[in-house]
Amino acid sequence: MENSQISIVIAEPSAIIAAGFSSVLSGYNAFKIVEHISDLRFLPGVVSRYFPDILVVNPVLFDYRSKSSVRSMVSGEEGMAIAALTSTLYDEAVFSQFDAVISVYDSPSAIVKSLRKAYKTAKGVKPHEGQEYDLSEREKEILVAVAKGKTNKEIADEFNISVYTVISHRKNISQKTGIKSIAGLTVYAMLNNMIDNSDL
Known part of the structure; x- marks a missing residue:
């Protein structure tokens, strides 16, 4: 991409x-x-x-x-x-x-x-004050799914969790990374070797 x-x-x-x-x-x-x-x-x-x-x-x-x-x-x-x-x-x-x-x-x-x-x-990609910066393994999985363009419903189905839980994970990801846009999260995932262009 x-x-x-x-x-x-x-x-x-x-x-x-x-x-x-x-x-x-x-x-x-x-x-x-x-x-x-x-x-x-x-x-x-x-x-x-x-x-x-x-x-x-x-x-x-x-x-x-x-x-x-x-x-x-x-x-x-x-x-x-x-x-x-x-x-x-x-x-x-x-x-x-x-x-x-x-x-x-x-x-x-x-x-x-x-x-x-x-x-x-x-x-300005930095953790919010009082927040742990490192993403959990599940948050990394959700981040990769978001970067691939999947909807909340698709992510929920893939990981067998509720849409509400997906939204909660995405909120935590944004708080920890300081990034809210999908494009920004995609760049973050690429920079941290979670995905590459072939995954998009």
């Missing part, structure tokens, strides 16, 4: 690094690279065109003075995560502006983990 993929724009001057990053993510259905730019001059137009979920940018593209004000220069849509992709160490003040810092030496799994964390942080 294409609209459930996490869209990413890469701002990286090196075509080789950008291609390698894209190659790593090609093995994960949850992510989709929508554009690669090598110059920040093109960034406003690209952001307004694609409204990406994540901007992955190499801090080297910023001049010395603007390295301390990355957020003000990269003012995309609300909820867009910004991750640094770097092969160089910078001052902590620079890195602290990003939702995630990815090294070109990171393993594919580490890169994906960083992107997932950045996405969830930017979208």
Whole structure:
């Protein structure tokens, strides 16, 4: 389901690094690279065109003075995560502006983990205060069924429970994840390896 993929724009001057990053993510259905730019001059137009979920940018593209004000220069849509992709160490003040810092030496799994964390942080996906974040096994089963587009009645029949119980589970899932829309829950399920595109 294409609209459930996490869209990413890469701002990286090196075509080789950008291609390698894209190659790593090609093995994960949850992510989709929508554009690669090598110059920040093109960034406003690209952001307004694609409204990406994540901007992955190499801090080297910023001049010395603007390295301390990355957020003000990269003012995309609300909820867009910004991750640094770097092969160089910078001052902590620079890195602290990003939702995630990815090294070109990171393993594919580490890169994906960083992107997932950045996405969830930017979208405000967090447990409600006083709520346990981890979903129960039954809640995970219900979540997968919801992501597959099943109705409350279909879910109730599948698990031999009442529709009221299904609704109660769905309410708990929304409280724990902070997500209410079916599209958002589908993305959550994909990011947490509960389903992949072949299940949809």
